Amino acid sequence: MTRIVYNTASSLNGYIADDDNSLDWLFAVESGEAPDHGTFMRDIGVIVEGSTTYEWVLSSTKLMENPEKWTTFFGETPTYVFTSRELPIPEGADVRLVGGEVLDHLDEIVTAAAGRDVWLVGGGELVGQFYDIGALDEIQISVAPAALAGGAPLFPRTTEPGDLELTEVKRFGDFVHVCYSVQSDPS
Ligand SMILES: NC(=O)c1ccc[n+]([C@@H]2O[C@H](COP(=O)([O-])OP(=O)(O)OC[C@H]3O[C@@H](n4cnc5c(N)ncnc54)[C@H](OP(=O)(O)O)[C@@H]3O)[C@@H](O)[C@H]2O)c1
Known part of the structure; x- marks a missing residue:
């Protein structure tokens, strides 16, 4: 059965990017080892992200200039990008631009x-939109030993006690990988 999983890296105080949408603070931290991203990706049938994240992916790896890299990174996995704008798509990439209510796109x-x-x-707000309609099953976070004074929030929602069940904690170098099962349907 398909699960909807938020998997990201975060600062220890709950930011996934700094105020300039940079991840330099994250890449500056030595992880030593890392959760097995290849194994995680083998179970993934669709990628979903907001437009800031998508534009960061495009620019940080110059994907418009080197569109063949898309398949190297993401294979044939379809990527749904939530946006209200027309955004560039690397040639040959299965990128689907959608917008508005998450519920209107969930079945697809x-x-x-x-x-x-x-x-x-x-980002976190888009994940919150999935949570709001009871369409978030799991949160997997790699917590970096870094704090940020501000930036893009990890998950700007208020949960109730018991909504999140801790299912896994592992140490990877200086990172803590922590997983929660989302228990309730808050809608
Ligand atoms: N640490 C990590 O591992 C990690 C992981 C993921 C992301 N990041 C970074 O974190 C930052 C996240 O940026 P962000 O907080 O701005 O979030 P985001 O979700 O990447 O982008 C937000 C934008 O997506 C569009 N959007 C979101 N929901 C929408 C909806 N329902 N309908 C239409 N458009 C919608 C809106 O822009 P428009 O309508 O103007 O297009 C919105 O401003 C980025 O810098 C990213 O690179 C870090």
């Missing part, structure tokens, strides 16, 4: 995953 996203999981890359 789950169907496209074809029984595998949906990876919510971020």
